[in-house]
Amino acid sequence: MSLPRSERTAITAVPEATVARLPVYHRALVALAERGATTVSSEELAAAVGVTSAKLRKDLSLLGSYGTRGVGYEVDYLLYQISRELGLTQDWPLVIVGVGNLGRALANYGGFSSRGFRIAGLLDPDPEIVGEKIGADFLVEVRPLDELEDVVNEAGVLIGVIATPAHAAQAVCDRLIAAGVRSIMNFAPHVVVVPSGVSVRSVDLGLELQVLAFHEQRKLGREEVRS
Amino acid sequence: MSLPRSERTAITAVPEATVARLPVYHRALVALAERGATTVSSEELAAAVGVTSAKLRKDLSLLGSYGTRGVGYEVDYLLYQISRELGLTQDWPLVIVGVGNLGRALANYGGFSSRGFRIAGLLDPDPEIVGEKIGADFLVEVRPLDELEDVVNEAGVLIGVIATPAHAAQAVCDRLIAAGVRSIMNFAPHVVVVPSGVSVRSVDLGLELQVLAFHEQRKLGREEVRS
DNA sequence: AGTTGTGAAGCTATTCACAGCG
C-alpha cells in the first residue's frame, strides 16, 4: 500500500516540458559516455543538446540533486538516474500495426533494444506481407492482423504503435486498447480518440513539414520587405 | 540591433504553440470539406481535433475574424485562410537525403503534393540504390549524394529532409545549408546545430517512445500503490 | 574558485466568462 521508497521517485510531478527533454539529455549522455567522458558540466551538456544551462540545471534538479557543486555531473550516474526516471531500466514489449514503408522503417530502427523496447509483434492484414521476417536488433515475423489480441496478451504488451493508413487508424487504436494496451504511438495522419487513462502521442510527417513551410514563408516575407 | 520592423506578413506574430496546431485544424477541415460540410462551429471542430473550443477560437482569432457570430465558420473560407497562413498555397520543392527505410516511407507518403510539397530530389550515397525510382504522387529517381548541391540549385530547394543514420546527419545538414537550404527537417537520432536564420525541426522515433514509456511507468507506479 | 541548485521575476500559453454581434 504505502511503500517507503528509499530512492525518492518523483513525488513532485515532473513537468511535461521537462519529460520531453529527458530523452534528449539521455541520448547526449550516452554519446559522452561512449567518448569516455566521466564528468560533464551543465554548460557543456546544455551546449551539446541545444538548451540553456539554466534550463538544464532546473530540469535535472526536478529529478534530484545528482550533481556536485564546483565539479559538474558524473556521466554514468546521471545517465542511470535519467534512465530510471524514464523507465528505460525496464523491458517494454510493443506491437507495431501496419507493415508498410513506415512500419518497416520502425522495425528496422536500431536502438530500440538498447533503450528497453522490444518488438513483440508486427501485424498486417495483407497476406502477401504476413510471414515476412523483418527487424534490426532481431528478426520478427509479420503476423496477420486477426492475431492482434493474441500477441498483446501473450507478451503483455502495454505500448502499441500505429503505422497504418489514416482510414484504419481509429479501428486499430480501439482494438489495441480493448486488448489491454494503454499507450499509443500514432504515426497515421489522423487524430485518434482514446478513453481517459490511455496516453497518445502522434507524429504526422506531413504536419511537421507544414510548420517548417510556415517559418520559411515568414522568412521570404521579410526579405521582400527589405528589398 | 534595431530593425525598422515593417513586416507585412504577420504583423502580430502568431505564437509558436498556435502554429503547431494550425496543420491539425487544416487536416480536420479537409476531412470536413470532403464529407460535404459547409459550416462548422468552434465546438465541433475542437472536438474533432481534440482541443478545447476556447483554445481553437483564440487560435483562429489570431489569424483574423473569419467566423460568423451565431453561426460558426465557413469550412472552405477558413480552410483557405489557414492554408494561406501556412504557406500551403505555394509550391515547396524539397530534397530527401538518405533513401533507407525512413527515406522511402517519406517518399511514399501520399499527401505531399496536395499540401504544396514536391520532392525535387532523392539522394543517397549507395550505388546500389542510385537510379531506383521511388514515390507515391510521382516517381523520382534516386541520385548520388554528390549531386546534392546541383539538385538544390536546379530546383530552388529551400527545405531539406535528413533521413540518414545519426553519424551522417551533421555533415549532410552543413552541406544542405551551404547549398542554400534554410529549413531542415531532421529524422536522424542526433541533434544538428545550424547557424541562426535556419530553422530545424527534429523528430526522433525512439525519443517519442521514451516519453510514452515514462507515462506508462507512472501508471504502473500508481497501481502498485493502490494494490 | 567553480559549478550546482533554486527562489523570484518575467514571459508565454491556456482557460474562463461574457460582451458583442449576426
Add this chain to the structure above:
DNA sequence: CGCTGTGAATAGCTTCACAACT
C-alpha cells in the same frame, strides 16, 4: 438566442541571478 471574439485571470514554463556547497 447562439456562437464568435477577446480582455482578464490563471497556470505553466523559462530566464535570471545568486546563495550554497565542494
